[in-house]
Structure formats: structure tokens, C-alpha cells
Amino acid sequence: MKQNIHEYLAELEDIPGTRIYTAARARKGYWINQFAMSLMKGDNRERFKANERAYLDEWKISEEAKQALLARDYNTLLDLGGNVYFLSKLFSTDGLSFAEAVSTMTEYSFPEYRDMMLKGGRSPEGNRSIKGGY
Amino acid sequence: MAKITAGVGSSHVPLLGVAVDQGKWQDDYFGPIFAGYEWTREWEKAEKPDVVILVYNDHASAFDANIIPTFAIGCGESYKPADEGWGPRNVPDVEGHADLAWHIAQSLILDEFDMTIINEMDVDHGLTVPMSMMFGQPEKWPCKVVPLAVNVVTYPVPSGNRCWALGEAIARAVESFPEDLNVQIWGTGGMSHQLQGPRAGLLNREWDNKFLDALEADNDDVRHIPHIEYLRETGSEGIEMVMWLIMRGALGQKVKRLHRHYHIPCSNTAIGHIVLAPA
Ligand SMILES: [Fe+2]
Numbered sequence: 001m002k003q004n005i006h007e008y009l010a011e012l013e014d015i016p017g018t019r020i021y022t023a024a025r026a027r028k029g030y031w032i033n034q035f036a037m038s039l040m041k042g043d044n045r046e047r048f049k050a051n052e053r054a055y056l057d058e059w060k061i062s063e064e065a066k067q068a069l070l071a072r073d074y075n076t077l078l079d080l081g082g083n084v085y086f087l088s089k090l091f092s093t094d095g096l097s098f099a100e101a102v103s104t105m106t107e108y109s110f111p112e113y114r115d116m117m118l119k120g121g122r123s124p125e126g127n128r129s130i131k132g133g134y
Numbered sequence: 135m136a137k138i139t140a141g142v143g144s145s146h147v148p149l150l151g152v153a154v155d156q157g158k159w160q161d162d163y164f165g166p167i168f169a170g171y172e173w174t175r176e177w178e179k180a181e182k183p184d185v186v187i188l189v190y191n192d193h194a195s196a197f198d199a200n201i202i203p204t205f206a207i208g209c210g211e212s213y214k215p216a217d218e219g220w221g222p223r224n225v226p227d228v229e230g231h232a233d234l235a236w237h238i239a240q241s242l243i244l245d246e247f248d249m250t251i252i253n254e255m256d257v258d259h260g261l262t263v264p265m266s267m268m269f270g271q272p273e274k275w276p277c278k279v280v281p282l283a284v285n286v287v288t289y290p291v292p293s294g295n296r297c298w299a300l301g302e303a304i305a306r307a308v309e310s311f312p313e314d315l316n317v318q319i320w321g322t323g324g325m326s327h328q329l330q331g332p333r334a335g336l337l338n339r340e341w342d343n344k345f346l347d348a349l350e351a352d353n354d355d356v357r358h359i360p361h362i363e364y365l366r367e368t369g370s371e372g373i374e375m376v377m378w379l380i381m382r383g384a385l386g387q388k389v390k391r392l393h394r395h396y397h398i399p400c401s402n403t404a405i406g407h408i409v410l411a412p413a
Contacts, residue, residue, distance in 0.1 A: 003360070005290075011362045012289060017333030018370050022289045026199065033199040040195075040217060075331060084330040085194040085287060092219030098148065099401045102334045113335060117399040121326075121337025128366040 014130050019078040029081020032069070035059045036086040039093045048093065074105050136234065136308045136315035140181065140392070141385045142174070143349065143378040144267060144407035146190060146322040147400045148259040151223055154266045167405050170395030171267050174409055177392065178268050178276075183318040185231045187238075187280045187304060189380045190260035190322045191287065193218070196252075202288050203250035205300060207242075208257075208281035209235040216256035225262050225271075231278040234311055238280065241307035247300055257281060264322045267407075286323065286374050291361065294379050298357035301383025308384075321381030323374025325396075326367070327403035336369040337404045343396060345375060346408055349382050350391045356382070371403075381410075388413040 012020040019025065026033075035056065038044045048055040056066045068076040072094070077087060084102075091101040103113035116122060128134050150167065153159050159168040195216040197203070210230045215222040242249050261281055269276055282304075285291055292300075301319070308317050325342040328334050348356035357379055364373045382389075393409040 008290065008361075012365070015333070015365055015370075017331045018328065018365070019331055020289055020365065020370060021287060026202075026288050030199055033194070037194060037198040040219060078330055083194070083199075083287065086199065089194070089219050097401075098329065102329050102402055105331055106334050107332065108335075116335055117337075117402065120339065120398055121404070122328075122333065122335040124336055124338045124341070124367055127333055127336060 014132075016127050016130050021083045025081040026083070027081070029077075029083065031060045032065050032077060032080060032082045033086035035061060035069075036082070036089045039089040045093050072104070074101065078105075136311040136313060136317050138305050138308050138317050138319055138384055138412070139183070140318050140409065140411045141381040141389075142264075142268065142318065142320040142407065142409050143381055144264050144320065144322050145324055145400070145403060145405045146260045146263040147403045147405065148218070148263060149401040150405075151259050151263045151266055154271060155223055155225075167397050167400055170397055170405075171407065173393050174268055174407065175270055177409065181318070182316065183277045184315045185234055185278045185280060185317045187282055187308075187317060187319040188261055188264065188322070189282045189284060189320060189377045190264070191285065191374060191377065192283050193258055193260060194287075195258035196255040196283070202285050203283070204285050204292055205247065206250040206252050206283040207235055207239050208252050208255060208283070209239055210253050210255070213255060213257045213279075213281065215262050216258040218258055222256075223259070223262055225266065226274050228257055228261065228265070228275060228281070229278045231280055233313075234308075234315065234317075235280045237311050238304060238307040241310060242300070242303055245303045245306065247303055252283070260322060264320055282380070284377050284380070286376065291373060291376065293361070294359050294376050295357045297376050297379040298354060298383035301380040301385075304380070305384040305386070319381045319384045321378035323377050324368070324372055325375060325404040325406040326369050326372045328369025329371050329402055331370070333369070335402060337398055338368050338372075339396070339398060339404065341367040342404050342406055346394055346396070346406060349378065349408055349410065350389065352388045354383075354387065385410055385412045
């Protein structure tokens with residue numbers, strides 16, 4: 001039953017196109033996520049919108065992450081330890097639906113993504129394991 | 135004596151809340167989803183639970199990145215709908231059952247489940263969307279709620295086995311509460327979905343239905359599904375389905391299925407729900 005933590009964590013990295021929010025990512029992205037969380041408050045949203053760079057400079061976030069936040073480069077933000085539930089505060093600050101924001105991380109435009117979902121979504125076939133290729 | 139009389143597993147997709155709040159629930163897109171819940175809404179009207187133990191996860195609403203409780207139980211008098219960035223949902227406040235919640239919390243700790251206790255919090259779509267799906271749009275919710283928040287965001291999240299065992303312990307705790315109460319337990323989240331990265335949009339109808347079959351079975355095999363299987367087969371956010379096992383564990387070994395419904399898609403997600411009673 002009880003699994004070795006190293007084996008457990010290694011498996012989590014074996015999923016194509018996926019960044020599981022492990023403790024290591026949570027540590028790395030802590031201030032990205034806390035920044036995003038601050039956008040839950042109306043005054044913070046206003047201050048951020050008025051001058052994004054100045055607002056980001058108030059946080060202990062790396063220059064690389066600040067650039068990714070300014071560019072809304074969500075895949076890079078996942079690599080830097082951002083988590084989608086936190087980043088979603090930025091989606092709503094931008095007035096973007098969850099699905100539209102999610103589509104920007106895929107190979108599809110939003111209309112194409114919506115279409116894929118209507119047709120039953122992305123198949124798990126070939127998308128389960130990097131090493132196994134199944 | 136209080137008793138758990140039924141369990142419900144259900145998705146809690148935020149867009150369903152939007153559909154209810156904006157009156158879109160009969161349109162072409164949402165119609166088939168809400169039709170699937172119609173049976174359950176009627177059934178809830180007849181069942182009239184006094185309390186629902188509502189297992190869900192917070193989506194960076196009440197908890198930020200600072201404190202990450204694995205299992206947290208709401209012991210407060212009431213909870214307000216959270217502002218998730220679009221303003222709070224226009225739904226009634228959720229009334230807690232502090233006596234039962236504290237009784238469960240204390241019993242679970244003696245039973246070696248080291249719970250986090252929450253006195254004040256706002257509740258997000260994870261909790262309020264299932265309420266809307268089961269009860270529609272009343273002035274006031276028809277029952278009290280004991281919120282039970284599970285960490286399914288930061289890894290490791292609790293194992294399916296641990297969730298099942300927690301459900302069993304909750305059932306024992308409820309049965310030792312002296313007041314006569316009709317209690318339901320709901321496990322929410324899922325079904326297959328992935329909201330992040332290039333693999334976003336993954337859905338798995340076949341696996342989701344196997345999971346629903348396993349919940350109906352007269353055995354507890356489903357508690358042993360490892361995290362990696364949920365993640366590979368149902369997307370990174372499909373892991374929310376471990377929360378359904380708390381509900382299932384609370385119902386005992388044998389159950390009777392009263393209703394089941396599955397629909398693809400709702401936004402990024404496969405929608406499913408199942409109504410079970412102890413047999
Ligand atoms: Fe969720």
C-alpha cells in the first residue's frame with residue numbers, strides 16, 4: 001500500500017503535457033501563486049491593471065516569472081511552479097473564461113478547443129505515459 | 135440517533151453555477167446536463183435531509199498557498215459564498231451544523247484522523263454548485279451543511295484508501311450523535327478533466343464509467359486505485375474523484391444504486407453523478 005516517495009514523484013513526471021503540482025513546484029511558485037491570490041481583492045486588481053509591472057515588482061517573483069505573467073504565458077508559469085487554480089485569478093482579472101484561458105496552453109485556438117470538447121475531448125490514447133508511449 | 139441514509143457523487147463544475155445563476159439551464163448546451171439531475175432534485179425533495187456532509191475541495195478561494203490542510207472540517211455556524219474573481223454567486227449563505235460538525239471532528243480525532251478544524255471560511259463553487267444542482271434555486275437552502283474540504287491540489291494528496299477509511303470513520307461518528315438526524319454525504323469533483331498544460335481537454339468516458347461501476351460494486355476494490363491511474367486516465371484534475379471515495383466509504387460494503395447520469399462535455403469537464411443508498 002504505502003509507496004516510496006521517490007518512486008511516487010518520478011511517476012508524476014511521466015505524463016505528457018502535464019505539470020503535476022508537487023511540493024517542489026509549490027515551493028518554487030509560492031510567490032507567483034500568492035501574487036495571483038492577491039487579485040481576489042478588487043483594489044489589488046485595480047492597482048495591477050493600472051501598472052502591471054509596478055504591481056509585480058512588489059512581489060518576490062523572478063524576472064523570468066514576471067515576464068511570463070506579463071505575457072500570460074501559462075505553460076511557462078506551470079514550469080515555474082504556478083498552479084492553475086491560483087492563475088485563474090489572473091484569468092478572471094483579464095475577463096477570460098476558464099476554458100478560453102485553458103485553451104491557450106494547448107495547440108488549439110479557443111474555437112478549435114471548444115470544438116474538440118464538444119466532440120468528446122482529447123483522447124487519453126497515446127497521452128498517458130511519456131516513457132511507455134501509450 | 136443520526137444516520138447516513140444516502141450518498142451522492144457529483145461533479146462541481148463552476149460553469150454549472152453560471153448556468154443556474156443566468157437561467158441558461160434549459161438551453162441546448164446545458165439542457166441535457168440539468169435533465170440528468172432532475173431525478174435527483176425530485177428525490178432530494180422527498181428525502182428532506184437535515185444535514186449534508188459535503189466533501190469538496192477549495193480552489194484557491196478560502197485557502198491560499200500558505201496553509202494546506204489535507205482534511206479540514208467546517209465547524210462554524212454559517213458560510214458565505216466566496217468571491218472567485220467574478221463576485222460571489224448570488225446564492226443563499228450556507229448554514230452549518232456546528233453541533234454535529236464538532237461531534238464528528240472530535241470523534242475523528244479520537245479515531246486517529248487528525249483533522250484541521252475551521253471556524254470561519256467562505257465556500258467556493260466546489261460546495262455551492264452541487265447545492266444548486268441538487269436543490270435548484272431556493273430562497274434558503276433546505277438543509278444544513280458540514281463542509282469537509284480535502285486537499286486535491288498540492289501533491290501528495292490523500293490516497294483513495296485513506297479517503298475510504300475516513301468515510302467509514304465519519305459513518306461511525308454520525309451514528310454516535312444522539313440527536314435524530316437524516317444525514318447525507320456527498321463526494322464532489324471530477325469526473326475526467328485536465329485544466330492545464332498542452333494535454334488540457336483530456337476526457338475519458340470509458341474510465342469514468344468504470345469508476346461509476348466500481349462505486350456500485352459490493353466490494354471496496356476502488357479504494358486501491360493509485361493516484362497515477364487517475365492522472366494518466368482522467369487528466370490532472372480528475373484526481374478530484376478520490377473525494378467520492380469518502381462518500382462511498384461512509385455507506386458500508388453493500389450499496390444500492392438509485393440513479394446515475396453521465397454527460398460530455400461541460401466546458402472542460404465530463405459531468406457525472408451517482409446516487410447510492412446503503413443496502
Ligand atoms: Fe474542483
